[in-house]
Amino acid sequence: YPTLDDFAMSSSTKRLVRPHHLAKPLLTMLHILLQVQAIAALADDATAPVIQCLPDQASALLRLKNSFNKTAGGYSTAFRSWITSTDCCHWDGVDCGGGEDGRVTSLVLGGHNLQAGSISPALFRLTSLRYLDLSGNNFSMSQ
Numbered sequence: 001y002p003t004l005d006d007f008a009m010s011s012s013t014k015r016l017v018r019p020h021h022l023a024k025p026l027l028t029m030l031h032i033l034l035q036v037q038a039i040a041a042l043a044d045d046a047t048a049p050v051i052q053c054l055p056d057q058a059s060a061l062l063r064l065k066n067s068f069n070k071t072a073g074g075y076s077t078a079f080r081s082w083i084t085s086t087d088c089c090h091w092d093g094v095d096c097g098g099g100e101d102g103r104v105t106s107l108v109l110g111g112h113n114l115q116a117g118s119i120s121p122a123l124f125r126l127t128s129l130r131y132l133d134l135s136g137n138n139f140s141m142s143q
Contacts, residue, residue, distance in 0.1 A: 053088035054102040056125060061088050061104065063122035073113035073137070095131075103128035111136040 081092045089096035097105035110133035
């Protein structure tokens, strides 16, 4: 195998060739390859389909929201982002598990001191729900 000393003198010209001159073209090539890879990764992300909340999931959440007393507790802060024309997977307290199919997988409404006479049956329409936090709310109030 050749060593660095073998590159120090070119046999045909007997002139000094510095090994660090070889590093610059290699670094340039590496830089170009990394840029191409980054651009390709961004292109893959840009073409990935965006899955939004399914209409039945949004409807169930809005029915749940409407079951709470609008003038009590932290209603206005808990549901501030829950706007009909927006994707429910981006509402505060709602998670759709990465949005693979637009189904709600997590609902966190704990600690808002929300008040309702009972838990709305609309909650049971969220069939992919894996995590639910309704702590710190009152479900024994009459509306």
